[in-house]
Structure formats: structure tokens, C-alpha cells
Amino acid sequence: MGEAGAGTQRIAPAAAAPERTLAPGAAAALAYAAAALLGGALALALLPPDFLLPEAGRPWKPVGDAAQHIVAQRYFLRDPAWHWPPLLAPHLGTAEGGTNIAFADGIPLLALALKPLAAWLPPGFHGIGLFYGLAMLAQPLAALWCLRGSGERRLLPGLGAALAAASMPAWLNRYGHAALMGHFLLLLGLGLYLRLVGRQGARLWGAAAALAVAALLVHPYLAAMVLALLGAVPLTRLLRPGAPGVGAALAGCGAAGATVLLAMAAFGYLGATGEGGYGQFAMNLLSPVWPHRSGLLPGLVAAEVDATGHGGWEGYNWLGAGLLAGVAAALLLRPRALAVTLRRHAGLALALLALTLLALSHRVGAGSAVVLDLGAVPAVLGQFRASGRFFWPVAYALLIGVVAVLARHPRRGLGAALALAVGLLQFADAAPLRAALRDWAAARPGWTLDAPALRALFARHARLTLLPSWSCIARGAERDYAEALEALVLASETALPVSTMYVARWRGAPPACRDAALAAAPLGPGELRLILPGAVAQALPLVPRAAERCVALGEAVACAAAAAGR
Template sequence: MRALSRRAETALSYGFALLLGAALVLLTFPADFLLPQAGSPWAPQGDAAQHAIAQRYFLGDAWRWPPLAVRNLIPPEGLNIAFADGIPLLALPLKAMRGVLPEGFHGIGLWYGIAWLLQPVAAVWCLRGTGERRVLPAIAVALAASAMPAFINRYGHAALTGHFTLLVALGLYLRLVRASSAARWAVAVGAAVATLLVHPYLGAMVLALLGAVPATLLLRRDRRWIGAAVGVAVAAGAVGGTMAAFGYLGAAGDGGYGDFALNLLSPVWPHRSWILGALAAREIDATGHGGWEGYNWLGAGLLAGILAVAVLAPRQAVQALRRHAGLVLVLFGLTLLAVSFRVGAGERIVLDLGEAPGFLQQFRASGRFFWPVGLALLVGTVALLARLPRFGTAAVLLLALLQFADAAPNRAAIRDWAQARHAWTVDAPALRALLAEADRLTLLPTWPCVAKPDTLGDHARQLQVLSLAAERPVPANTMYVARWRGERPRCTDAATLATPLAPGELRLILPGARDQALATMPGATALCVPVGELLACRLGR
């Protein structure tokens, strides 16, 4: 009878989490956002457009080696979709299924649905790793995890909504510390590789959390730390091997470690809090780059829960910290990494340690590294409060309801973003007709040539034109990328403009290159016609 009861508790716990996740997906994201097709009457925006373009080109290209290579973008080198945040973990199976997908489909919207569905499920799984398997605490952690502000606030960057991967890694840590096995380490290795293929930032965080296993065992003087260290080494080797095979290695970005760091006040700065939001009208920022990447408000429910643990269960909290000392050290290290070498408190830099080592420059948005800390605080707080006699379960349910209510403004913001229907700023019907007849697209200015500040809006126009071209997709000469190999791409538009048009080429000139094109491009006056603010140039028009 007891075994049946445990099975029922498990089913109810995961069942609630699944229903919660599904309900949030349906209430937040429209169907045409989750399952897009070609011919959309509205224009994608910002980074979300970049990610969708990369996936569409990848799905429309032949299979290549390395597996993430796209040859019909930025020839002759091509593009690795990981450098445009194309979510390879989803893009690879979608490419295998492309024969049954609608024309122009991409999985960026779908990934939001997957992440929001799995966030509460992964939280339940993680909590059960602490030994807490009752239904009411599971309901509480599912509600609270789905309402973590740093998770909700990732709209515009689909891959980074995958916070469920961090909850999976925390759950693996809890299970591996208790009883490791080859099978569990195999799962951990697979989870690390899979998370890398979601986003490298998340992959680095997962490896750090797995590294806490041997650290904790070593500090407990448990000889199993040697085997755990081997397991972490295998996981790191598998991630490194995947990076080498899939073309990640040798990538560089703009640098700027610390530009988008964690402000010391961010965890308690209640921007977009339903309860305390009136105290913080915007993100806190000391670097001059805005506080969005460092946004880590923990939520009113979690902060109240932490305070309750400190008052009602201080001894148990200290014991838990000692028992998981390796995890504490890893989380402290991630916090330091998030804070960066330029430590901001409020609107001031209170400590500047100078230039960071070169390898840290890859982590420009260092504030993200606090995400595992917030999730660990949530799971630990729920586990400790739930064990209090008499009112423990009531306390965690109250915590969860408070957290969920407090996140209402964040949920409204992402819902409004997902349901926004921005008009095209280019003539989409005319460009679709031109692209349907083109063998390749030359878009000018190219991404490296768009001057900053971009007063003409050519970067946004680029993304819109490429979004239209990606619906087929038409081979294109440029793309906005987050990473690249070797030196930063240089501006070579002058040489391109001096080259005569080729048969089948559609050359689209954005406002920023119009004067130069009319002055230097052979046959520009005869071969180019206005299409809204653009010039469309081709032979035989």
C-alpha cells in the first residue's frame, strides 16, 4: 500500500508540474509564435529574428560537417548556427524532420514552449533529489520555479530560457553526492553535452554544478570523490570533444567581460515585482550598459522564504551548508564570476580590479552566472522549510503563492512581447516576390559595415530582409553573429559594390549604402529600382 502511495505522490507531483507548465505556455505564447510558417504578416524583432534566421537557413541547407555548418549564409566560410544562438539541440532533430515541416518553419518559438513546460517539471525532479518527495512541497517548488524572475525575463533570447537544464544539473548533483553510479554519470555526461548544444553559457554552468560533486565529497573526506572527479573529467572531455567536432572552438566575440555584470543589489532589487515594484522603476546598473543581463531579482516569495529559514531553522540551514560545502564553494565562485572585476553596488562601481584575463572575455554577459545560485537557493529553501513540523508544508505553499503573484508583471511583459505584432519596416510583399526569383542575395551594407550608432536603422532592416530571405532560404552574403572565428569580420562593401551584378543575383541596398552604391556600382542607375527605402538591383529587370 505504501508503494502505491509513493507512486501516486510521484504521479501527482509531476502531473501538476506538467499541467502548470502547459497552462503557462498556452496563456503566454500564441500558436503562430510557437509554430511559425513562411509568409508572416508581422516582422520578427531583435535577437529573436537573428536566431530564427539562423535556424531557417540551417534547416534549408544540406547536411554537412561539422554538423552545425550552414554554407548558404556568409559564403565562402559559412556560418555555424551556434554562433547565432540557433539552439543546435533542437535544430538538429528539426532538420531530420524537415520533410514534414511547414515551409519556413523554425523552432525558436517552439523552444520557449519547451522551456516553459519543463521548468516546473525539472524543479520537482530537483527537489526530489533532496529527499523531499511529498506532493505539496512539489507543487510549491513547481509554482515558484516557474515564477523565477531571471527565468521569465529572458524573452528575446530563446536559448537562454533553458533554465530547466540548470535544475537538472542541480538534481544530478544531489543524487550523485548521495549515491553515484556509472549509469548516473552517463546521464550527467549526456546532460552536459545536451546543455552545451542549447547554449555555451548554460553548458559552462552545468559543468560547474557537476564539479561540485567531487568537491563536496572531498570536503566530507569521502573517498568516492576520486571516482566523481573522473566523472567530471569525462563530462568535461565530452563537452570539449563535442565543441571540437561541432565547430565551436576558435570562436571569439566582442569581449567586454563585466559590461553586463551582476550588480550587488540585483538579487534584492525589486524591478517588475508586483509587491515591491514601485520601489524600482528600472533595472539597477553601475556599468553604463543597462542592467538587463544582470537582472536577478530573487522574488518576494523566495526572499521571504530565505528569511523564514534564517529565523525558524538556522541550525538546519548551517548543517545543510556544511553537508554541501562543495556546492556552496561552486555557487560562491559563480557569484564572483557574475559580479566580475568591476564590482557595482547600486549605480556606482565600488571596486575595480582592472582588466580581466583574456579567457574571461568570452563571458561578456557575466551576470548570467548567478542563475544557478538563485535556483539552488529556491530548492534549498523549499526543502528546509517543508521539513519544519506542523506548518512546514503550509509555509512552502505560501512562499510559492507569494513568488507566483510577485512575478505577475514579468509574466505580463513576456506575454505582451510574444503577442506583439510589429509591422515590417521594409516592403515585405515586394521583397518576397523579388527573392522568389533570385538565386542569391547580396545585402549592403553588410553587418560589419553598419556604422554605430545606427541612426538609419540598417541593422533592423538587415534582420528583416534576412528574415524574408530565410523563408526559402535564399543564399545571402551577410549575417549578424554573436561569435566568429579569427579576427572580427571586416567591412569589404566597397569591393562588393565595385563588382558588376551577376546573373541571378539580387542586390539590395539599404539606406546606409545608397549614396555609395549610386556613385560606385556599375550600372546602378539602369539596374536599380526603389523598393520602399531600399534599392533593388538585378540584371534583366
């Protein structure tokens, strides 16, 4: 970005001494090496080895969303066969016909790459921890590549962008959800936008379509954001007086969108629905300047800002002290350059405005109050329940734009120093977020269920009926949720066929609660029926000949046709 777009800039007055610079190839190699070193160092410093490369049989459990993703990917990798759609894990959620791992956020892109290697991977391996490491490595590299698309190719500004991108609060704060740490895809999408507004080409649009599909196979929200950035290309060209290639840009953008639709059809995404609730997890108007978990402004606020009653975590979008300082410096030192940049990238500015409005939702919160409620919204928006996420591309566009504008200060040395300072301040400000991520990855919570006994039982049986099923767990029953997830994690170590699975989306009607029928059915050959504590009172009396076929495992109960002993 910046007023010069992808072109060259005036370097110095004619009388000035020539600047000593590296050859372009050497400078690029040095910049990318530094960015890779930064990303690799972050991954190794924040993520323990057994987190990156896990095995089965550990004395501690994964928790929360990451546990759900682990279960999905393990079942997919352990099944040697391929099915239709290609992301189906038929042994996971057998009572519902299997599970499309995309609906359990199993990071299909990585799962598809790992499946051919599954026979050589350690027992119980999954790629969820590995994805965290890859995302940390890719984040500064993608930021550097994105900045170079603006025409700014010097080392210090590139380091500033890489440091700042690796310290974005909304990125680091997503550590509980592996797929949503794939923000490098947004930076790649923004970098493609910057290149495509400068020149058209089938190769670039092919890369754009491939990136959008890759984003879909990481998480659909990321795909929607990448498509919004690509959609800004024809809009920017249309709004530039006399700019050629609007038709070609529309065709390229349409082809990218059509490719994503084809991928959705092929991989079984079409027809999926979720719980809905657009507006519940929106961004607050104050969120970008609300310094929760700021290292340079500690103690100013105690929690995320929220007006919807849902905690504000999904809408967390603190921009960071470094980026806000950079915005202030650009407004003060280079206001005309900022205005020129906005005019040159008017289509992008409109796309980012639309994403911001989508993030705010129809119930706009400012602080603890809802200041605007537009009433009912179209049903299609229910797919975007966590709408606060849509501000992420806006934050990255601000970052790249501010670094590019500051770097092009007429005094080149000052410009480079300012761009680097943005990154250094942002990195310092993100220290509490890095610490939170490190502590989470290093946590080793013990099993609530009797893991050794269950592992032994799972090894002796051919399938698992788990009660309660996910569709029967009452909203807010956190203990039931956690214990069911524990049982699924243990079963996933060997991919034991299991009756149920928690998914964020499903095709058709939501799974019905059929636990009474499952509990009362005769115990089949090879079946282990595990009744978790929250369902014992309701389900155990229904099990045929329960007194002789069931045993207690702590507060849980295990039943089998041949008595389930330890």
C-alpha cells in the same frame, strides 16, 4: 538539500496517529502531472499558436535576438544536406563561408532534432517559438525532479518548488532570447548534483555528460553553469569528513568535461571568439534584492540597477518576493538546519560563491557606483561578456535549498504549507513579468521594408547580396541593424543564399568590411543586390550601370543584371 540530504526524516512522534499518504508511485505521478499541467498552461496562456508553430508569409516581423535565431534555424532546416561541422548553414553568410548556427544562437539541439523532419514541416517553419513552449513546460518539471533529489518527495513542497521555478524573474525576463530561457537545464544539473553526492554510478555520470552536451547545444553559457554544478560533486565529497568516492567523482566529472570538449570540437565551437568586454554586463551587488518588475512590491524602483553604464538588463537577478520571504523564514525558523545544509554541501556552496564572483566581475557595482575595480583581467574572461548570467544557478540552489529546509520543519504540515507558500508568493510576484512576456509574444510589428515586393524579388533570384554587411554596420546604428535583420528574415523564408549574417561569435579574425568591393563588382547571373537605406549613399554610386539595373523599393534599392522590377 536540507539537513537530511537524500535520506529519510523523522516523521512524527511515536504516539502520533499515522499519516495517510498516497503510495510513492502514485504520489510521484500526481506531482509530475501537476507540474506538467502548470508548465503547459503557462505556455498556452502566454504564447499564441502562430508563435509556437510559425509559417512564412506573415504580415508582421519578428524582432531583436529572436529574429536572429529564427534566421539561423530556418537556413539550417531548409538545407537538405549535412555538412562539416554539422551545424554549418553554407547558404547563410556565403561571403564568409557560411554560418555555424551555434554562433547565431540558433539552438542547435532543437535544430538537429528537427532537420530530419524538415520535409514535412510547414514552409518557413522554425523551432524558436516551439523552444519557448518546451522551456515553459520543462521548467516546473525540472524543479520538481531537482527537489526530489534532495529527498523531499511530498506533493505540496513539490508544487511549491514548481510554482517558484516557473516564476523566477531572471528566467521570465529572458523572453527576448530563446536559448537563454533554457534554465530547466540548470535545474537538471542541480538535481544531478544532489543525486551524485549521494551515490556514484556510471549511468548517472553518463546522464551528467549528456546533459552538459545538451546544454552546450542550447547555449554555451548554460553549459558552463552545468559543468560548474557537476564540478561541485567531487568538491563536496572531498569536504565531507570520511566521505568515500572522491576519486570516482573526480573521474566522472573529468569525463563529463572531456565529453563537452569533444562535442565542441565536433560541432565547430573551438577557436570561437566574440566582442569581449567582461565586466560591462555584470551583476550589481543589489540586483538580487532590487525589486524591479515585482508584482508584490510595485513602484519601489523604476529600472534595473546599474553601475556600468550598460543598462543592467544582463545583470537582472531579482530573486522574487516569494524566494526572499522563504529565505527569511528559513533563517528565522530553521537556522540550524540551514547551517547543517551548508556544511553538508560545502563544495556546492564554494562553487556557487565562485559563480557569484564571476557574475559580479572585476568591476563591482553597488547601486549606481562602482565600489571595486580590480583593473585588467585575463583575456579568457572576455568570453564571458554577459557575466551577470552566472548568478542563475545560485538563485536556483537557493530556491531548492529553502523549499527543502522549510518542508522539513518538525511540524510536517506547517513545513509543507511554508514550502507551498514560497511558490504561491513567487508566482504572484512574477505577474508583471508574465504580462511582459505575453505582450511581447503577441506583438505584431509591421515590416519597415516593402515585404511583398521583396518576397517577389527573392522568388525570382538565386542569391542575395545584402548591403550593408553586418561587419560594416556602425556600432549604435540601430536602424541599419533592424533593417538588415528584416531583410535576412524575409530571405530566410525560402533560405535564399545570402552574403552576410550577424553572429555573436566567429572563428579567427572578425569578418572584414568589404562592402565597397561587393557594391562595385559586376552583377552576376541570378544575383539580387539589395542596398538598404543606410548604405544607399555609399554603395549605389559604385554599382555598375546602376541607372538601368536598379529600382527603388521605398528608401531601399534593388539591383540585378536584368533590371530588378517589381
